[in-house]
Amino acid sequence: MLRHVKARFIEGGRVSGTAFRLRENEAELSFNWMEFDFYRNHTAEEQVALIAERYPLRLSRRDQFASLNVGAAKRFVLREHPAAKAIDFIEDGRADNPSHCLMKVPEIDDMVGDLLAQCVLQRFPAIVHGIS
Amino acid sequence: MSNNDWSRSYTVSVPFQVSYDSSSIIIKYPETEESVSTWAERSTGAQHQQVGIWFEHPLDLNPYEITNIAIVNENLDSNLSNSPSKMFSRISWPIDNPSLQTLNAVGGYITLPTTNLQKAIFRRVAELTDLAIEDGINMSPESFLDLWSFTSTNPEMRPASIFALDNGNFRAEWTNAQGELVGLEFCGQKLVKFVIFAYALALGKMTRIAGLQAIGQIHGHLQAAFADHLLTN
Numbered sequence: 001m002l003r004h005v006k007a008r009f010i011e012g013g014r015v016s017g018t019a020f021r022l023r024e025n026e027a028e029l030s031f032n033w034m035e036f037d038f039y040r041n042h043t044a045e046e047q048v049a050l051i052a053e054r055y056p057l058r059l060s061r062r063d064q065f066a067s068l069n070v071g072a073a074k075r076f077v078l079r080e081h082p083a084a085k086a087i088d089f090i091e092d093g094r095a096d097n098p099s100h101c102l103m104k105v106p107e108i109d110d111m112v113g114d115l116l117a118q119c120v121l122q123r124f125p126a127i128v129h130g131i132s
Numbered sequence: 133m134s135n136n137d138w139s140r141s142y143t144v145s146v147p148f149q150v151s152y153d154s155s156s157i158i159i160k161y162p163e164t165e166e167s168v169s170t171w172a173e174r175s176t177g178a179q180h181q182q183v184g185i186w187f188e189h190p191l192d193l194n195p196y197e198i199t200n201i202a203i204v205n206e207n208l209d210s211n212l213s214n215s216p217s218k219m220f221s222r223i224s225w226p227i228d229n230p231s232l233q234t235l236n237a238v239g240g241y242i243t244l245p246t247t248n249l250q251k252a253i254f255r256r257v258a259e260l261t262d263l264a265i266e267d268g269i270n271m272s273p274e275s276f277l278d279l280w281s282f283t284s285t286n287p288e289m290r291p292a293s294i295f296a297l298d299n300g301n302f303r304a305e306w307t308n309a310q311g312e313l314v315g316l317e318f319c320g321q322k323l324v325k326f327v328i329f330a331y332a333l334a335l336g337k338m339t340r341i342a343g344l345q346a347i348g349q350i351h352g353h354l355q356a357a358f359a360d361h362l363l364t365n
């Protein structure tokens with residue numbers, strides 16, 4: 001899964017848990033599925049470019065995408081959150097954003113965000129040139 | 133400007149126009165006519181007088197760097213803004229009467245040298261504020277002042293990672309390679325939302341707590357959670 005991370009939530013190569021808080025107009029956390037449909041036949045960098053190409057929000061030069069492994073994130077939050085929060089990722093693709101997914105959680109709180117931030121595997125520039 | 137107003141302005145010595153809406157101050161610079169959205173103005177309802185905190189920038193006019201901090205009784209004419217060769221950022225802060233008396237006893241004006249930690253925090257906050265403006269977000273002056281006062285109380289404090297939230301608050305985070313975390317969101321009104329991940333040796337596992345606390349109680353809270361070591365070198 002990929003989460004769009006504004007530059008305001010990154011410092012020193014580390015993504016803050018604040019990147020995993022609900023944005024305005026967001027009822028559930030939005031992600032994009034890197035291995036959606038034919039995307040799976042591409043490299044990770046190409047998958048990010050494909051997602052960025054159809055991403056509905058404005059991407060700034062210093063923004064990034066952060067990748068998480070679904071299974072690892074689900075297990076980590078369930079095991080480490082004091083309320084044993086069970087999260088899940090649900091496909092929610094639309095014509096304008098086909099790889100879109102939502103994260104379901106009983107009640108999101110700041111600690112969920114901080115736990116998800118510790119699950120970040122890789123970061124990718126949100127705006128990539130030279131990959132088509 | 134009245135005592136309840138404040139602004140962050142890069143070139144105070146240049147006359148600027150100020151207009152108000154319900155939540156923010158807009159500054160227009162005569163040279164460019166570009167609107168610059170600032171940190172949001174919030175009325176605290178405090179009956180205290182205001183002092184001005186002036187962040188003096190170096191002569192190369194780099195607004196991300198500071199050289200000195202001046203605390204000034206705003207009722208006194210400091211003439212700081214008339215200095216043609218210097219540039220300042222200024223905000224106002226409520227102050228209680230005993231503190232004001234102390235300030236006035238030394239002439240209504242104190243200049244303090246900045247620590248390396250304060251310089252780093254100011255640089256980061258200035259950068260974040262610019263990024264927030266790009267996103268249409270006005271950062272909270274109360275949040276900044278609480279962050280500033282918290283991190284200024286201990287010069288030995290480890291530099292924190294600082295982030296600008298969508299709600300205009302600043303959050304400081306201290307982490308280590310063991311996965312421990314102290315995250316403090318400065319909410320204004322001397323309140324802090326905290327998240328603490330601290331390894332408890334006695335339990336042999338990571339403890340995780342979150343909540344809301346008065347800023348004056350946070351140090352004690354961190355000590356009780358065995359997380360205060362994250363904030364020090």
